[in-house]
Amino acid sequence: MPKTVKLDPINEKVDILTNDNLLSGLLAKDLNVWKECGGRGMCSTCHVFITDGMESLSPVNRREIRTMEVITTAGKCSRLACQARVIGDGVVVEVPSGMYVNEIDNIEDLIGSRAKDNILHPITGALLVEKDKLVTRTMITQLKDTQVEVAEYMAKVQDA
Missing domain, CATH: 3.10.20.30 (Beta-grasp domain)
Incomplete structure (x- = not known):
């Protein structure tokens, strides 16, 4: 039931x-x-x-x-x-409020815009960019680094 x-x-x-x-x-x-x-x-x-x-x-x-x-x-x-x-x-x-960084197709497109949703780290759940915050070049670098980190972590998990 x-x-x-x-x-x-x-x-x-x-x-x-x-x-x-x-x-x-x-x-x-x-x-x-x-x-x-x-x-x-x-x-x-x-x-x-x-x-x-x-x-x-x-x-x-x-x-x-x-x-x-x-x-x-x-x-x-x-x-x-x-x-x-x-x-x-x-x-x-x-349920999670926001979107995960690896859901973003082209991070570069976010430069100079405001985040439409919270951008979250898919592994730790940490808030990377708060909703309505202006996305700067520094943030883009951090988001790209996070995408690489997540991809490497997921590759290890898949191999386990």
Whole structure:
């Protein structure tokens, strides 16, 4: 029997089959959540915050703990959506607000414009550029460096 999971801050709901992971529901809603490692709990790109109902999810496993150690924004209510299986009702998930740097096709096009959304680091979840901030050449260099860092990290994860 499906469980209803609430998605904040977009105030939507998604039904997820009992014992299916949160990621399946988030992807069904076309939300800004990745699965770079294919749902193996190794890349942290599906990091979400559980604002209510943590007890209605499967327990955190060792792999998830190790992966979340690299996420600078992780806290007590953090989970990897690919590893958190829904076992009960009452789960409320805070979905990422913004876009990941590797979603940007041509970073150079951003110079001199204002960021339309928060630009986030896909591994650590760190805020790289705040929404409505003017994008400078210095920021572009940092964003490009981050893209390279992410590509190298993902290549290592895929080889593991």
